[in-house]
Amino acid sequence: MSKKIWLFGFVLFSIISCQIKEASLPVLGRTTLDENGKEVPHEVPSFSFTNQYGETVTNADLDGKIYVTDFFFTSCPTICPVMKSQMLRVYEHFMENESLAILSHTIDPYHDSVTVLADYAAALGVTGRQWQFVTGNQDEIYEIAEKSYMVPAAEDTLTAMETGGFVHSGAFILVDRERHIRGIYDGTEEKQVNQLIKDIELLLKEED
Amino acid sequence: MKNITIYCCLLFAAMACTDSEEMEYEIYLVNGESLYKQNCANCHGEKGEGLRNLYPPLKDNEHLKNTEHVICIIKNGASGEVSVNGQVYDQAMPANPKLFNLDIAQLATYLNKEFLESDVKVETSEVLKALNNCK
Numbered sequence: 001m002s003k004k005i006w007l008f009g010f011v012l013f014s015i016i017s018c019q020i021k022e023a024s025l026p027v028l029g030r031t032t033l034d035e036n037g038k039e040v041p042h043e044v045p046s047f048s049f050t051n052q053y054g055e056t057v058t059n060a061d062l063d064g065k066i067y068v069t070d071f072f073f074t075s076c077p078t079i080c081p082v083m084k085s086q087m088l089r090v091y092e093h094f095m096e097n098e099s100l101a102i103l104s105h106t107i108d109p110y111h112d113s114v115t116v117l118a119d120y121a122a123a124l125g126v127t128g129r130q131w132q133f134v135t136g137n138q139d140e141i142y143e144i145a146e147k148s149y150m151v152p153a154a155e156d157t158l159t160a161m162e163t164g165g166f167v168h169s170g171a172f173i174l175v176d177r178e179r180h181i182r183g184i185y186d187g188t189e190e191k192q193v194n195q196l197i198k199d200i201e202l203l204l205k206e207e208d
Numbered sequence: 209m210k211n212i213t214i215y216c217c218l219l220f221a222a223m224a225c226t227d228s229e230e231m232e233y234e235i236y237l238v239n240g241e242s243l244y245k246q247n248c249a250n251c252h253g254e255k256g257e258g259l260r261n262l263y264p265p266l267k268d269n270e271h272l273k274n275t276e277h278v279i280c281i282i283k284n285g286a287s288g289e290v291s292v293n294g295q296v297y298d299q300a301m302p303a304n305p306k307l308f309n310l311d312i313a314q315l316a317t318y319l320n321k322e323f324l325e326s327d328v329k330v331e332t333s334e335v336l337k338a339l340n341n342c343k
Contacts, residue, residue, distance in 0.1 A: 077302040081251045085259055123262040123299070164302065 024206065025174075025182040025199055029150065044148045044179040049105065049134035049141075052117040057103070057134055059179065066203050067101040067175050068196070070187055071145050071153050071168045073108035074120045078163060079170045083187040084124060087172070091131050093197055099204055102131040107142065107153045107166050109135040149173045149181065172196055176203055233317070233329050240318025243311055247304055256323050262299055264292040266323045273324065275316060279335050280342035282312050309335040 029042025048058045068090060072080040087102060094100040106112035112120075117133040126133075135141075145153035151169040174183040174196060183199050185192040245254070251263040258265030269292050272278060285303035289296050307315070309332045316330040 075300060075302075078250060081259055081263060084262075085253075088260070119298070120262065123297075124260050162306075 025203060028181040028184065041180050044175055044181070045144075047140070047144055049136035050114060051129070051132040051134050052114060052121045053129075054114045057132055062101055062103070064177055065099055065101045066177060066200060067103050068200070069103040069105065069149060069173050069175060070171065071105050071107050071141075071149075071151065073106050073164065073166055073168075074112050074116055075108070076164045076166070079188050083170050083172075086187050086190065086193045087131075088124060089193060090172075090197060090200070091126065094200065095130070097204070098130075100130070100200060104131070104133045105141050105145070106133065106135050107138075107145070107168050109138050109141065145169075150184065174199060174203070233327075236314045236317040236329060237321055239311075240314040240316075241322075243307070243315045244318055244322075247307070247315075251299075251301075261295060261297065264290060264295070264297045266319065268293065269323065272319055275320075275330060275334070276338040276341065278316055278319065279312055279330075279338040282315060283307060283339055284342055309339070 027041045031039045031041050034040050044059070046059050048056060051057045068087070070083060070087065072083060074080075087104070091102060106117065112135050114135065117135060121127075121131070121133050142153045145151050145168070149171075151171045151173065153168045154166070156163045156165055156167040170186055170188040172185045172187040172193070173181055174185070176182050182203060183196065185196040187193065248266075252258055252266050253263075256266035256269075258267075266272060271290070271292065281301060282304055285301050287300040289298045291297075312335045313330045313332045316335070317328075320326040320328050320330065
């Protein structure tokens, strides 16, 4: 009898622990130690860019919001259109939800001026400020991509003809209200974007 | 007996002839589809649906009827405004200098079949001629 109870208890425990595991997203990135030896998780640093309306966007504007971010350029002939059609799914799914923002950085700021970004956003049917397309200092954009969001971004001079002149990742990065990275998804894969949408819902609940 | 042999020979030749032509057309379609997925589908969509008001659809796109124009913009790209079914699009299309004339012929044949429901096969010679007359 007691054996059965043990077994039952064990199974119940495994089920519960599985569910707990499923119900929270990991915090990604390298943790560092502060002066007291306490672990500090990887955090997206302060930033300042310019959006499609010519307004300055900083991390403070995203305070209290979860956001999804990516890197692209408007004249990109390869993966960007696929990324943008997938990001539209995220945008349309959370359209009414002010707790979710989307931040798309151009990695070709010399070409992608505020006007170019405004036209691009309008052509995609994006209005308002939930989804912001930002430009800024090229080095700062590349640095935040690689060091903060952990995705590659660079100019490409070797195979410029095929890539359109830039190397970048097709990743969508999910950032929580504490500026911690909670997930990285392939923005060119429908299934991964489905997962992203589920994870955003989870994160919205977690932080309510 | 001799007649039968000749008849058989003729029949075989006739069959082989239609078969090889049809087979070549099929090859054009298969290769055309693969080229479409590699070079076009990112912007114009897997099913030619386009992307909102950014990239024009190819499905029911009147411009596709002008095969010479299609050949030229596949090879050389295009820029400036273009109007499709009353909607204006203004995103540059990149050139594809790496595509061979045969690739373009296969691609254009696929576009005819898929988006215009036309069985017209585009020959490599037509591609060459069109490319010499691009504006």
